Amino acid sequence: MTKLSVNINKIATLRNSRGGNMPDLLKAVNDIQNFGAEGITVHPRPDERHIRYKDVTDIRPLIRTEFNIEGYPSPKFIELVKKVKPHQVTLVPDAPDAITSNAGWDTITHLTFLQDVIGTFKEAGIRTSIFIDPVAELISYAAKTDTDRIELYTEPYAKGYEKDREAAVAPFVEAANQAKKLGLTINAGHDLNLQNLRFFNEKIPFLKEVSIGHALICDALYYGLEQTIIMYKDQLIKK
Numbered sequence: 001m002t003k004l005s006v007n008i009n010k011i012a013t014l015r016n017s018r019g020g021n022m023p024d025l026l027k028a029v030n031d032i033q034n035f036g037a038e039g040i041t042v043h044p045r046p047d048e049r050h051i052r053y054k055d056v057t058d059i060r061p062l063i064r065t066e067f068n069i070e071g072y073p074s075p076k077f078i079e080l081v082k083k084v085k086p087h088q089v090t091l092v093p094d095a096p097d098a099i100t101s102n103a104g105w106d107t108i109t110h111l112t113f114l115q116d117v118i119g120t121f122k123e124a125g126i127r128t129s130i131f132i133d134p135v136a137e138l139i140s141y142a143a144k145t146d147t148d149r150i151e152l153y154t155e156p157y158a159k160g161y162e163k164d165r166e167a168a169v170a171p172f173v174e175a176a177n178q179a180k181k182l183g184l185t186i187n188a189g190h191d192l193n194l195q196n197l198r199f200f201n202e203k204i205p206f207l208k209e210v211s212i213g214h215a216l217i218c219d220a221l222y223y224g225l226e227q228t229i230i231m232y233k234d235q236l237i238k239k
């Protein structure tokens, strides 16, 4: 079954908005895992406006599932990830001031850089994934980086879902099949939600993991965190 990794950036953002320690991020990490999530995702950015670097270190001993750290591989980020040793690092090409991630890697232009960074993480025994758009040439270059996985950037799917979900998912199915043939494992994330998740997951039966933050934390305001995680996991059950 596809694993659900909960991105807790939004919980940190809420805490940071007032200073202090409410909501308690470390309690949330414990609870989210107790409620059935199969992983925790964090995405530290250089200005630490969401997750702070210290949060990442503090969270590590509480992980009983899988820890996924996402971010742009700056020297500081690489150092943090090597120190914390998560199960997976997901490389994202976002600019320091990006409100949120808004594109996948140009794996052609940045091939050598990605090969170097991925080599560094693999030497440290950390599984790698790279955030990517569903474009054939970019996927074929992703395989040349020696990454273990790719994370399909699903915002365009989410945007197109209501209008025509078959058309919206088609490039992702094609990209996933191509990546699988090249020996890559497939993750997905960005703007997945209770409406669009089941369809995406059913269309890519070998999808390994989804990381979901924004919509899930918004839903938790209405349903509570435990019930929300149950609802998202239900979307990942193939019926």
Ligand SMILES: CC(=O)[C@@H](O)[C@H](O)COP(=O)(O)O
Pocket (backbone or CB within 6 Å): 007, 009, 010, 043, 050, 070, 092, 099, 100, 101, 131, 189, 190, 213, 214
């Ligand atoms: C790579 C990706 O799509 C997510 O990490 C996304 O950027 C969520 O992070 P924020 O919640 O901080 O926008």
Ligand SMILES: NCC(=O)COP(=O)(O)O
Pocket (backbone or CB within 6 Å): 007, 041, 070, 151, 188, 189, 190, 191, 192, 211, 212, 213, 214, 215, 216
């Ligand atoms: N990698 C995607 C992620 O962690 C969460 O993205 P979103 O659900 O906050 O859009």
